[in-house]
Amino acid sequence: xxxxxxxxxxxDPGDERLRRxxxxxxxxxxxxxEVNCLIASGIxxxxxxxxxxxxxxxxxxxxxxxxxxxxxxxxxxxxxxRLGRTLPDLPxxxxxxxxxxxxALILNKKPVPRHMSTxxxxxxxxxxxxxxxxxxxxxxxxxxxxxRGLQESVSSSSRVPVIPGSST
Numbered sequence: 001x002x003x004x005x006x007x008x009x010x011x012d013p014g015d016e017r018l019r020r021x022x023x024x025x026x027x028x029x030x031x032x033x034e035v036n037c038l039i040a041s042g043i044x045x046x047x048x049x050x051x052x053x054x055x056x057x058x059x060x061x062x063x064x065x066x067x068x069x070x071x072x073x074x075x076x077x078x079x080x081x082r083l084g085r086t087l088p089d090l091p092x093x094x095x096x097x098x099x100x101x102x103x104a105l106i107l108n109k110k111p112v113p114r115h116m117s118t119x120x121x122x123x124x125x126x127x128x129x130x131x132x133x134x135x136x137x138x139x140x141x142x143x144x145x146x147x148r149g150l151q152e153s154v155s156s157s158s159r160v161p162v163i164p165g166s167s168t
Contacts, residue, residue, distance in 0.1 A: 017041050020068045023057075036062040038071055077147050080123055085140050088120030096122055103153050104129070126153050 018040050024032040041053040056075065062068045083090070092101045093116055104125035105112050127141030128134045130148030134141075141149075 018065065020062055020065055033059065035059055036068070038062070038068045074143075077143050077150065081141065081143050081146055084120045084123035088118060090119040092117045092119050092122040094119065100153065104149075107153065126150055129153055 018038075021037045021039060023035045023037060025035055027033045035057050037058075038056045039053065041051060056072055058071055060071070062071070080095070083095075096104075096119075101117050101122050102112055104122050105117070107129055108125045110125065123146065124132070124134055124141060126149035127145040128149065129152045130141075130145035130150070132138070132141040132145040132149070
């Protein structure tokens with residue numbers, strides 16, 4: 001998830017690699033549907049890597065480029081929420097950097113295990129920082145608590161000490 005922080009904190013709204021386009025598409029009733037599309041190309045791509053083009057179409061009103069930047073973040077959080085519910089046993093390192101998993105554990109005063117935490121465990125720990133109680137019958141965390149927890153976890157991950165040889 002470290003990539004998301006880097007991507008969205010370093011984007012300049014005046015950057016020509018990031019643009020918003022409004023499109024009119026025909027619908028099944030014979031009228032037209034206005035669709036906004038956020039298009040990003042080659043932003044923060046590693047040196048020597050092929051620059052990809054990323055598109056996010058939406059039927060939401062996107063009055064400014066600043067508002068458009070919130071869409072991929074909201075989509076990502078919703079995806080984290082749904083992935084945590086449907087595939088809870090995935091290894092956390094598929095989407096989280098080791099330092100981010102470790103930060104979620106340390107902020108919740110949990111011991112750092114020797115083995116890799118599951119994706120669902122890390123999402124629940126992040127959501128607990130955002131107000132999710134995490135009791136036995138509370139169900140799964142929602143997008144709002146994940147978002148609040150991510151804000152705290154990402155801002156704290158640079159302040160958590162690195163423990164040599166540890167991985168979560």
